[in-house]
Amino acid sequence: MxxxxxxxxxxxxxxxxxxxxxxxxxxxxxxxxxxxxxxxxxxxxxxxxxxxxxxxxxxxxxxxxxxxxxxxxxxxxxxxxxxxxxxxxxxxxxxxxxxxxxxxxxxxxxxxxxxxxxxxxxxxxxxxxxxxxxxxxxxxxxxxxxxxxxxxxxxxxxxxxxxxxxxxxxxxxxxxxxxxxxxxxxxxxxxxxxxxxxxxxxxxxxxxxxxxRGTVDWTLTVKGNAAHSSQVFSDEVGAGAIYEVSRILHRFYQELRSESLLTFNPGRIMGGTTVEHDKANNSGSVFGKNNVVAQSAIVTGDIRSLSLQQLTRVENKMRSIVAEHLPQTEADISFGEGYPPxxxxxxxxxxxxxxxxxxxxxxxxxxxxxxxxxxxxxxxxxxxxxxxxxxxxxxxxxxxxxxxxxxxxxxxxxxxxxxxxxxxxxxxxx
Structure with a gap:
């Protein structure tokens, strides 16, 4: 038929x-x-x-x-x-x-x-x-x-x-x-x-x-070592969560923005010693001091793509960027439900x-x-x-x-x- x-x-x-x-x-x-x-x-x-x-x-x-x-x-x-x-x-x-x-x-x-x-x-x-x-x-x-x-x-x-x-x-x-x-x-x-x-x-x-274009949400969660800021970049302390978030977002910008009809937007970012994320209300709270290396960071955003193939390719690329890590940090990205393209x-x-x-x-x-x-x-x-x-x-x-x-x-x-x-x-x- x-x-x-x-x-x-x-x-x-x-x-x-x-x-x-x-x-x-x-x-x-x-x-x-x-x-x-x-x-x-x-x-x-x-x-x-x-x-x-x-x-x-x-x-x-x-x-x-x-x-x-x-x-x-x-x-x-x-x-x-x-x-x-x-x-x-x-x-x-x-x-x-x-x-x-x-x-x-x-x-x-x-x-x-x-x-x-x-x-x-x-x-x-x-x-x-x-x-x-x-x-x-x-x-x-x-x-x-x-x-x-x-x-x-x-x-x-x-x-x-x-x-x-x-x-x-x-x-x-x-x-x-x-x-x-x-x-x-x-x-x-x-x-x-x-x-x-x-x-x-x-x-x-x-x-x-x-x-x-379809749209899906993503959440990037980053962890680093909390320490006095005088020790940032040392072998034991590493870069901290905020530097790692910065690296990831900059790589997203550099390597994905040339994709035709694709947009990806970080809509909310929080980082510091402690982060409490209230996802249901699109809000949260942060505590941090200038002389303390950031231990946590969270970024939320969305992706808008024209096809499922494009979405899959972009998600895989984002995962590979996230997986590289600055010293003494770890990061994870997850993708939520959304509207298909x-x-x-x-x-x-x-x-x-x-x-x-x-x-x-x-x-x-x-x-x-x-x-x-x-x-x-x-x-x-x-x-x-x-x-x-x-x-x-x-x-x-x-x-x-x-x-x-x-x-x-x-x-x-x-x-x-x-x-x-x-x-x-x-x-x-x-």
Missing amino acids: KKFLFFTLCSLLTSSAMAALSSTETRIVNHIDNTNPQAVELLEHIVNINSGTMNFAGVRNVANVLIPEFKKLGFKAHFEEGTTFNRAGHLIAELQSGKGPKILLIGHLDTVFEADSPFQQFELLDNNQAKGPGISDMKGGDIIILQSLKALKDAGELADMNIKVVMTGDEELSGRPLALSKKALIDAAEWADIAIGFEGGDGKAVTANISR MAPSEGNKKLLSLYSRISQDLGQGEVVAVNPLDAGAADVSFTAEFVDMAIDGLGLSGSGGHTVEERADLNALSAQTKRAALLLYRLKYR
Whole structure:
């Protein structure tokens, strides 16, 4: 099925490159235009529900608003509790009728704005712009998913499709272990042929993501011999922990920064006689004196890479650098769980080409790929190894994400919903 889908999509790209929309597509577009005021109203409603990741009740409340909307469309929809991974849980909606490709649509319910944030309300601005917590990241994308499906239903095209929707409740702060918190998403990806994410991408309506860099955390722990500073560099005392940390980080900088599309960042460093690291709260405490050789040091950071092969190569290189050691020191580096990369596969490129063709047929112009350096990790990355093709960044365009200036262009809501709905429609008739 999946290999067949890839090759048949190639022919679809040619046949769909028509300037005019079909009568069914015109009906889909008209429905989106006619119902856009209701879409904006629903968007305002869910933006005004605080759903910071750790506000479990708020995340569930957003799901409780959306689940009945999916059920009206014929989906089986429910909220899957996240007790086992210490998060609220996920919204899952399914429509399986046995016709056409299996398509996974990805959204998320949570935002970075917790219940104590001063940024809580939808606010309409000039030129049909709006501010609000999570309006572009990514409640606008959730509305695009829902409105696209409503338009397909109105056109009589939804009932016999195969679609799963997963809206996670922990995209902004993933539950642990990831094997549990991302299980619903991975299970859906194993079922699917195509994965489509509705994050906002780089915030521009003329771009989409066909690749995303993965990210993993790392922790470097270094030990040295505590002694009076007058004895530093002696055979018995050696270099101390802080010199060893400096050596390692400088080597990382020298030998890894030439890797294409790779970034590695030490975000926190502590060193001295004693170090207490509070990993859960991203903090710690240090005691040390200028006349004492440092006994301990800890550095934490992340790596962002474009492929699993690149990540493996970089991790091995970091381990080899760490293992060399200055005199009388020892060091260890460990790598944690993280988001896998989504490499720019041929299938992803074909899917972008189809999406761009639809945008042009709608008079909205070409859509091009986002530079992976300009996009962070996202839930779609967990699907990449299981599906034939994936794309992300189809959500509502905006700016100021993760800040109290987060805003979205409401003029783009209907336009971007049209593209998403026609993408689903044309994929149905691959």
